Amino acid sequence: MHKYVKRLIYFEIGGINMQSDFKFIEGGVSASVGFTANGVLNHIKANRTTYDTALIMSERICNAVGMFTQNRVKAECVKLTKDYISDGKAQAIIVNSGNANACTGEEGYKNAQKEAECVGNALEINPKNVLVCSTGVIGQQLPVDKILDNMEDLVGGLSKDGNKKARLAIMTTDTQYKECALETEIGGKKVRMGTMAKGSGMIHINLGTMLGFITTDCAISSQMLEKALRKSVAGTYNCVSIDGDTSTNDTLLILANGMAGNSEITCEGEDFDKFVDALNVLNTQMAKKIAADGEGATHLVTCNVVGANSVENARGLAKAVISSNLVKAAFYGADANWGRILDAMGYSGFEFTPEKTSVSFFSYKDSKRYFEDGKENNSEKSIIKVFDHGVPLVFDEVKAKEILSQEAVEILVELEDGTANGTAWGCDLTYDYVKINGDYRT
Numbered sequence: 001m002h003k004y005v006k007r008l009i010y011f012e013i014g015g016i017n018m019q020s021d022f023k024f025i026e027g028g029v030s031a032s033v034g035f036t037a038n039g040v041l042n043h044i045k046a047n048r049t050t051y052d053t054a055l056i057m058s059e060r061i062c063n064a065v066g067m068f069t070q071n072r073v074k075a076e077c078v079k080l081t082k083d084y085i086s087d088g089k090a091q092a093i094i095v096n097s098g099n100a101n102a103c104t105g106e107e108g109y110k111n112a113q114k115e116a117e118c119v120g121n122a123l124e125i126n127p128k129n130v131l132v133c134s135t136g137v138i139g140q141q142l143p144v145d146k147i148l149d150n151m152e153d154l155v156g157g158l159s160k161d162g163n164k165k166a167r168l169a170i171m172t173t174d175t176q177y178k179e180c181a182l183e184t185e186i187g188g189k190k191v192r193m194g195t196m197a198k199g200s201g202m203i204h205i206n207l208g209t210m211l212g213f214i215t216t217d218c219a220i221s222s223q224m225l226e227k228a229l230r231k232s233v234a235g236t237y238n239c240v241s242i243d244g245d246t247s248t249n250d251t252l253l254i255l256a257n258g259m260a261g262n263s264e265i266t267c268e269g270e271d272f273d274k275f276v277d278a279l280n281v282l283n284t285q286m287a288k289k290i291a292a293d294g295e296g297a298t299h300l301v302t303c304n305v306v307g308a309n310s311v312e313n314a315r316g317l318a319k320a321v322i323s324s325n326l327v328k329a330a331f332y333g334a335d336a337n338w339g340r341i342l343d344a345m346g347y348s349g350f351e352f353t354p355e356k357t358s359v360s361f362f363s364y365k366d367s368k369r370y371f372e373d374g375k376e377n378n379s380e381k382s383i384i385k386v387f388d389h390g391v392p393l394v395f396d397e398v399k400a401k402e403i404l405s406q407e408a409v410e411i412l413v414e415l416e417d418g419t420a421n422g423t424a425w426g427c428d429l430t431y432d433y434v435k436i437n438g439d440y441r442t
Contacts, residue, residue, distance in 0.1 A: 022184040022278060028163035031181035031194035032217040034059040034259040038157040039165030042146040045098030045136065051169035053147055055119065055154050055162075056093045056213060061129060062255035064090035065226040067233055069250035076108035077101050077132045078249060084116070084128050088222030090255055091129040093213060094119050094147075094154075097172050097198070101134040101142040102248040111144040118148045122155040133211050133251050135172055135198060163196065170198040170211055178289040180282050186274050187262035191218045195282045199240075199290040210290060212237065212252040214282065218275060219258035220265040227268075228276045229254055236283035239315060239424040240291050241323040254279075287425050291322075292408070294427035299331050300408045301426045307415035313350045314422025320348030321411060322426030331409060332428035336361060336400035338386040341411060355390035356416040363406035383412075 030037045035058050039051035066085050068078050084090070094115050101108045112132045120127030134142065147154075157165075167177040181194035199210030220228070229252070237252060258264065265271045292300035303321040308314035321327055324344040330337040338359045345352060362383035382403045386395050403409065 022182045022281060025181050025183050025192065027160070027181045027192075028167055028179040028194045028196045029056050029181075029213055029215045030160050030163040030166075031183075032192040032215045032257070032259070034217060034257045035194070035215045035255075036158040036160055037162035037166040038154055038159065039162065039167075039169030040150055040154045040157065042096070042150050044096055044143060044146055048098055050171075051165050052097045053150070053154060054093075054095045054166035054169035055158065056095075056166065056215065056255075057123060057158055058091050058215070058255060058257045060257045060259065061089055061091050061125075062257045063088055063220060063222040063225055064131075064253065064255045065222055065229055066131070066251060066253040067229060068252075069248060071248050071250070073103065073248050075100050075102035075134060075138075075249040076104055077112045077134045078251060080109060080112040080116070081131045081133065081251065081253075084131055085253070088225075089129055090131050090253070091125050092119055092123060093131045093133065093253060093255070095133040095135070095166075095170050095211060095213075096142070096147060097134075097170055098136040099134060099140055099142045100136045100138045100249050102138045104139070104141050107141060111142045114144050115147060118151050119155070122151050131253060133249070133253075135170065135211055135249050138248060163194070167196045170196065172198065174198050175293055176289075178286055178293070180285040182278060182281060184274065184278050186218060186260070186265075186278075187271050189260045189262040191260045191262060191275075191278070192216065193218065193278050193282060195286060197286045197290060199293075210237070210250055210252075212283075212286060214252075214254040214279070216254070216256045217258065217260040218256050218265070219260060219262050220256050220272075220275060224265050224267070224272060224275075225254060225256055228272065228279055231276055232279045232283050235311075235315065235423075236280060236287045239319060239422070240287045241319060241424070241426050291425035291427050297427035298430060299404075299406070299428040301328070301331050301411065301428060302408070303411040303413065303424050303426070304421070305413045305415065305423075306421045307417060308420045308422065309351060309418035311420045311422055313352065313417075314420045315424065316350035316422070317345050317348055317352060317413065318422045318424035320344045320350065321413070322424045325429055328426065328429035331404060332430050334401045334404035336384075336386055336395070336397065336404060338392075341413070342387070345413070351417070352415050353417055357387070358385065358389055358414040359387040360385040360412040360414070361400060361403050361409065362412065363403045363409045 116130040197212040
């Protein structure tokens, strides 16, 4: 049984500390009232042995918004979903792995349409309220008939615990599923919010090769839903980088069906702030899980920049550090090569004063706790300062290597330029990353 969690969470959005009352619950995208999910195996990729097609459905039409890849080359399903969600409404999402349906032209777009039409007909809803997502190999036509022929099983298996199949169906090179759900109170009503995501490689700032789906029973207008999502993504999903590549298929969707019964959120205020608060909790969990599961990764690397003159500069500096291949390689070797961190900050284009900069590394003895939803990490923390106010320090190399050998390692960059903070998440760069991507298509 989950105990009620009450703690102070710092989201560094506008530099505001927000007190959050929430509890983590089971259920992922099915946790909210009125939502069900399912996953089936359609053999979209010949060697696939686990589910590869997922479906999420709401009993009611939802207010819905999305954010999409910044890549100029967009998958056909992205183009269709951007079109279908433009009215701020949706009721179902179908997702396949194993094939990205990207760079597939008119035929690819028509295949995405066929999926939406088939789901719509099976669920007896408007096909234009069905959003379509794909992930996998670029440049191959989607074997859409395999999906359409098995639609009866996909729709017929929708259930409250279908999230367990759906969360596996969206995975590609992921080594573990990524899911989270929570419960909070908004407007005097119990509100639930759940999410699942996939992402392991081809991930960089402005989303990444990632798909993310958020469902909530909160009543909130499409306009405020979009404002909340954009505000949250800036400090969560957009602060993740694994390999510097931005995918053709990045999609983050949020559906709100209003079945919690709270008064609809139509403007900023206390209820809106609570909604953003909860959304940040979920999206932060997903950002950490995606970064930790980077292709071939052995370490989750978090960079915290404090004391910057603006949130933009704090985030920009943190992102530059975790995006540097030299920094990532150093963490693979557990090498406390702090000079690479200063170098990355220096060429980032973001403001800071090198002479007033300090750098430390730290990790927790029980680093696995770092990945558990809602668990405070109260284990012993080891920390070592390697650079102080622009001057290198003589430090214990053995202790530094021990710290950097943990699964979750943090970089603390202390500035004296202001009061703004920022965080970014990444991972180390390993030989296995090259192996995974060297023969990904074949």
